[in-house]
Amino acid sequence: MLGRASVLVKPNQLETWDVEVADPEPGGALVSIVLGGVCGSDVHILTGEAGEMPFPIILGHEGIGRIEKLGAGVTTDYAGAELKTGDLVYWSPIALCHRCYSCTVLDETPCENTRFFEDASKPNWGSYADYAWLPNGMPFYRLPEHAQPEAVAALGCALPTALRGFDRCGPVRLGDKVVVQGAGPVGLSAVLIAAQAGARDIIVIDGSPQRLEAAASLGATRTIGLDVAPDERRRIVYDQVGKNGPNIVVEAAGVLPAFPEGVDLSGNHCRYIILGLWGAIGTQPISPRDLTIKNLTIGGATFPKPKHYYEALHLAVSLQDRLPLGALVSHRFGVNQAADALTLTKSGATLKAVIDPTIS
Ligand SMILES: [Zn+2]
Ligand SMILES: [Zn+2]
Known part of the structure; x- marks a missing residue:
C-alpha cells in the first residue's frame, strides 16, 4: 500500500x-x-x-x-x-x-x-x-x-510541553501571579494550565491581537500588546499584581530579547520558566544580582x-x-x-x- x-x-x-x-x-x-x-x-x-x-x-x-x-x-x-x-x-x-x-x-x-x-x-x-x-x-x-x-x-505538543515545564520547575498554585511571554500554542497552554490551577493574575504579552484574544478566552486576566514599550509593560504588570511582582513568569516567546525582559519582570521569590527558546541560539545580558536580591529561580525544560x-x-x-x-x-x-x-x-x-x- x-x-x-x-x-x-x-x-x-x-x-x-x-x-x-x-x-x-x-x-x-x-x-x-x-x-x-x-x-x-x-x-x-x-x-x-x-x-x-x-x-x-x-x-x-x-x-x-x-x-x-x-x-x-x-x-x-x-x-x-x-x-x-x-x-x-x-x-x-x-x-x-x-x-x-x-x-x-x-x-x-x-x-x-x-x-x-x-x-x-x-x-x-x-x-x-x-x-x-x-x-x-x-x-x-x-x-x-x-x-x-x-x-x-x-x-499539539505545546500543552505537553507546558505541563512538562511546570512538572520540572514547580506547579502553579491557587492565588499565583503569573506572567506569560508569548501567546503561541505554548503560551496559550501555560495560560490554560494557570487558569485551571486557580492563578489570581494571568498577564499575557504578545504582538498579535488575535492571539491575545485567544489567551483571554482561555483565562488570561490581562493582555498587553508589543506596541506597548517594555518599561510600560513592566509598569502595567506591577500595577496589576502589586509591588512584590509576579511569582511565576513563563517564557513562551521564542525570541532572545524575551529573556532579559523576563528576568526584569520577575518578582520576589519568582520562578522564571524557559520553554520557548529551543530554536533561539545566542546570548543575552542579564544582571545576575537579580537572582539573589529577588530570590529568583530560573529553570528550563524540554521533551x-x-x-x-x-x-x-x-x-x-x-x-x-x-x-x-x-x-x-x-x-x-x-x-x-x-x-x-x-x-x-x-x-x-x-x-x-x-x-x-x-x-x-
Ligand atoms: Zn510540536
Ligand atoms: Zn533512554
Whole structure:
C-alpha cells in the first residue's frame, strides 16, 4: 500500500512523495492520520536552524490518528484502555529506550537514544502524511468516545510541553501571579494550565491581537500588546499584581530579547520558566544580582514525557465544551500543501495550522 507524505529532502526543500506503508510490527500500530499538527519547531527544522537532521525525513511530530491495524500482541493503549480498529489515538512522538542513564536512573527526558525522525524511505511516524507507523515503544493513548480531535490537536505538543515545564520547575498554585511571554500554542497552554490551577493574575504579552484574544478566552486576566514599550509593560504588570511582582513568569516567546525582559519582570521569590527558546541560539545580558536580591529561580525544560501527553489529552477533552479549544485550529492544509502551512505558521498569522489528509 502507498500513502502520501510530505518529505523534507534537505533544508528548505519540501516534496510530496508516495511512500510504502508497512504493516505494524509486533507491539506497534498503523494509523491513518486524522490531523497532523503544524508546530513552530517544524519551521526551525525546515530552515535548518534546528540543526542536522537525518534527511530525507517525513515532517510532523504531532498527530491524531485512526487505528488501521494493530501489531501482534496489542489489545490496549499505553494506559491500559482497550483498543480496536477505528479508534482514535494521540501519541507521544518520543519513544524512550528504557536502557539509558537518563531513562533508568534519573527518570528524565530527553532519553539519550531518542530518534526524533526516521529516514523517509523506512516505516515512519511523521504526521504530515496519510499514514503513521507507530513502532513498538512509542506511547499512544486512545481518545475518549466524545473527544473532539480538534480540541486535542489545537495545543499539539505545546500543552505537553507546558505541563512538562511546570512538572520540572514547580506547579502553579491557587492565588499565583503569573506572567506569560508569548501567546503561541505554548503560551496559550501555560495560560490554560494557570487558569485551571486557580492563578489570581494571568498577564499575557504578545504582538498579535488575535492571539491575545485567544489567551483571554482561555483565562488570561490581562493582555498587553508589543506596541506597548517594555518599561510600560513592566509598569502595567506591577500595577496589576502589586509591588512584590509576579511569582511565576513563563517564557513562551521564542525570541532572545524575551529573556532579559523576563528576568526584569520577575518578582520576589519568582520562578522564571524557559520553554520557548529551543530554536533561539545566542546570548543575552542579564544582571545576575537579580537572582539573589529577588530570590529568583530560573529553570528550563524540554521533551515532554509520555505522561504529559496523556495528561494533555485528558485535560483538553475535559475542557473542550467549556473553552473554545477546537476553534484554535485556524487553518487546514492537505498533505501536498505543507509548504504553505509552514509559511503561514512562520508569519504568525495562524493560531494553529493542521495537516488534514482529506484536503487535496
Ligand atoms: Zn510540536
Ligand atoms: Zn533512554
